Amino acid sequence: MDVFLPQILNGLDKGAAYALIALGLTLIFGTLGVVNFAHGALFMLGAFCAVTMKALLGLEKVTLDPTQTTAWGTPLEIRVPYIETWLGDFGLLLLEYSVPVSLILAIPVMLIIGVTMERGLIRHFYHRTHAEQILVTFGLAIVLQEIVKSFFGANPIPQPAPDIVSGSADIGMLLGLDPGTIVYPMWRMVYLTFSGVVIASVFAFLQFTTFGMVVRAGMADRETVGLLGIDIDKKFTIVFGLAAVVAGIAGVMYTPILSPDYHMGMDFLVLSFVVVVVGGMGSLGGAVAAGFLLGILQSFASMNEVKTILPGIDQIIIYLVAIIILLVRPRGLMGRKGVMES
Amino acid sequence: MISILKKRSDIILLLVFAAVVASGPVLFQPIGAGYPDLLQKFAIFGIFAIGFNILFGLTGYLSFGHAAFLGVGSYTAVWTFKLLSMNPIPALILAVIAGGLFSLLIGWVSMRRSGIYFSILTLAFAQMSYNLAYSVLTPITNGETGLQLAQSDPRVLDVAFGRDYGAVLPTPDLFGINLSGYPGYYFCGALLIVCFYISIRIFRSPFGMMLRAVKSNQNRMNYTGLNTRPYALAAFVISGMFAGLAGGLLAVTDPLAGAERMQWTASGEIVLMTILGGSGTLLGPVIGAGVIKYFENIFSAFNENILLNMFSFFPEPLQHAAAWVAGLFVGEGWHLTLGALFMIIVIFLPGGLMEGAHKIINLFRRKTDSDGPQKSADSAPAPAE
Incomplete structure (x- = not known):
């Protein structure tokens, strides 16, 4: 228990970041049918909103x-x-409190970036092949990260968490274990709570509002919803903006854990794609579950006990799991039949 | 009759290509690219792009992990130098074999899915290889430092043939011809011509036709009772072998292999080369590789002073503003240009430079049947429906 619990906790915060990015990716896959390789760059832009806010x-x-x-x-x-x-x-x-305060800046900025991206670029790629969608968003990701690099430099810029949550908490004590068995940085707990709230509100938004209902209907059958006289394109633009906001605020709140640099987006993007594939393309629940699952697995793999048996397993565990899942369950953990099966 | 004509035009194409490669040092002199280092890069990345084109151009499978094969080829070649001989021939043979085997392994798994799944899987594999090369495989790859030759390497074959390099660090040589400078370029160039020939043969073969069929409609192929996967996998392995060869050649011209060759940016670059030139065309990828490497070389060399001189005809404040804007795109900012180029090509010219050239030629000819030979070859299988 006191061996596994810390690892689970350690995995959760990374898993939370994966889950948030993967959630946005899946929303875009499911609604627009577009493969967005620039989603990691949106995460990175969010993180740099925090940097800008702090500087301002x-x-x-x-x-x-x-x-x-x-x-x-x-x-x-x-x-x-x-x-x-x-x-x-x-x-x-x-x-x-500059990091949480940056959320105020990040939300409108990311919304504008997301909507501009969809209207200005992605819209023209609905009827092109997946390969071309991948290529153009890949190019966009490079452009975005190079622009950030030219403004903020290539070095990571550390962002402190507010003093009150910058220390560590002895969670083990709360659970009746000996002091010092489970010490967990408080900001990570904040991040976990935050991502839980974001994920829950995205799900609630899709489940309980009329807008969300239309979006879900559009995910299931875009054409029919369009025929019913609903301007589905406009709704999907907003969904893209929403996905950008989710990625952005995930980036803002992650800055005290990982000092942002210009290529952090790509590092997360590759893993988030793997998360989406493992969870099942087009399944929101699958993306979230797979995000946390892979985060925890990665944390277990980086335990010293595991590393002595299988050296290097921590570097490749996520990819290995993805390969096994794709070979055994080609649609991912919760993928539905017929979604993005090209 | 048509097939004979086609064959003759192919021979002409090959001869012209060979002539351009042979006269490279003279031909590229006026644009400042006539020196061996850059020419070697043209040839090596030309081979890489030709290989990638056999996969992406013909079958439409977009691999985002081809840099891994390049890296494997480089590591194999350097290890062959260390263990067997400084002669590039065993090194290249082993590099091709290693690239082929590695791509067989990755392709066998990745080819189970197509479309975006395939791209993501290959990307994941490449990242995995890159991470491993950096961390656990350090005894083999020498991690961050990169794999280097050492004077104390065993070089079994060289010793067996009584070759002694003395007290200096040996460089690769082909039976006594030192492969740096122009001899190195002609060595790479000869291989480039061979690869181009292989590529023409594949394009014109029934196998190539099958690969094109996979691209145009894989489902229909499957419904006719034909298993397309072995064909696509074969294309993947062939392109992996080309990548292995290119990686081996990189090691021949500069015997040093680092993990950064396997990074996803390198994979992205080869995709860009292929689409910039025109995927699915014979010449396009080579041209794309040349253009990218040429501009990389030119743009990276710029610095602020050169820029200020360039814009010296502007009034003072405007000069600095122009230099600042241009400075974003050159020197350190070369990747920004690369990314922007990527987007512009995909948005406006998905067929690449070759399509652009065809459009311009047709504009002047004012032909009514404006479709090039490429199009008619694509529409040929339609009657079989």
Whole structure:
């Protein structure tokens, strides 16, 4: 128990990121029938929304204090963030909570990016082959990540979590185990809760609203829904925006766990595709389940006990599982017949 | 009668191709590409692209993991240099075999699915190989440093034939001809011509026709009771062998193999070369490979000063602005150009440069039957319906 539980917990947060990206990918597959290789780049853009927000909040007013001097004899520079001079303590609070605050920036930005992408580019590729869809979104992913690289540089930019959740919690104590058996970083718990909320709200949105009903109907039979006089294209544009937002906020909240750099999107994209394939193309539940499952498996594979028996298994476990699943259950864990079977 | 004509035109095509390869150093001199390092790259990536085209151009299976075979070829070749001989022939033979075997393994699994599943599977396999080469397989691949030759390597065959390299680090040579510089280019170029010939033969063979049938409608092939998978797998293995050969040649011209050759960006680059030139055409991929490698070379060499000089006819502030914008695309930003080029080609010219050339030629000829020979070959099987 006290061996497995920490590994499960460790796997969950990575699994949560996979699940969120895979959820967006599946939404786009299911509705638009488009293979979006730029989805990892959306995750990355979300993470850089957090970086931008932090930089904006942290803009400092520099004043020279002639009464004090530094060790070099020059007047001492006093740096005060503008936000502190304007808003006082609340400003400092905002600065400390820059990562969650960035969500306010990330949601509209990602929505705009998503809708623009769909209207400007993806729309023209509905009737082209899958190979061409893959290629054009692949090109877009490269362009996006290179633009980010030219603005933010190639090095990872660390983003601190708010102080109150930056430490670790001894969860083992809560479960009646000895102190120190299960120590879990608090931000990861925040991330888990957050992703749970996002996943639940996406499902609720699709299940309980009229809009969601139309989207689900469109996933099942696009043509018929169109014939009923519903402008399904417009709905699907919004779905694309929604998927972009989910990927973006997943990226924002992941920044304290992994310092964002320009190629983080591609690293996650490949794995997220594998997650989608394992979960079953077009199955939202499958994508989420497979995301968490593979995250946990990866965490188990990186245990030292496992690595001594099978060296390197942690590097390839996800791909191995994907290959086995595809050979045994070609439609993935929860794939339905006839969905994306080309 | 038509088949004879076709054959004659193919022979002309091959001869012209060979002539261009042979006169490469002179021909590419005016555009500043007449030096052996770059010419070798043209030839090597030309071979790689020809191989990829046999898979993607003919069968339509989009593999995103071909760089893995290139990497395997390089590693095999370097190990052959280390263990057997500095002669490139055993190294290349083993590299082709290794590329073939590895692609057989990956293809056997990946070919069970088609379409996007296939692309994702090959991408996953390539990433897996890349991760392994970086971590666990370090004893074989030498991890991040890359696999290098050492003076103390055994080189069993060389020793058996009484060849001694003395106290210097040996370089690959073909029976005493040092394969750097122009001899290296002509060695690669000769292999490129051979590969081009093989590619023509495959395109014109019944096997090639079968591969095209797989592309146009695999379901119909299956319904007629024909199992298409062995054909597609054969195409995959052939293209894997071409990639292995290209990887081996990379090691011949520069005996160093690193894991970054297997990264997904490398796989993406070969896809771009093929579609840029025109997938499914004979010449296209070679042209695409040449164009990409040429511009990579030119663009990467730019720096801020050159740019400022270039825009010196602008007024001062505009000059800096123009240099900044252009600076995004050159030097370090070469990948941005690559990505943008990728999108532009797929959006506006899915048939690649070859299609563009056909369009322009037809524009001047004002032909009423504007379809090129490619189209008529595609529509030929239709009556059999």
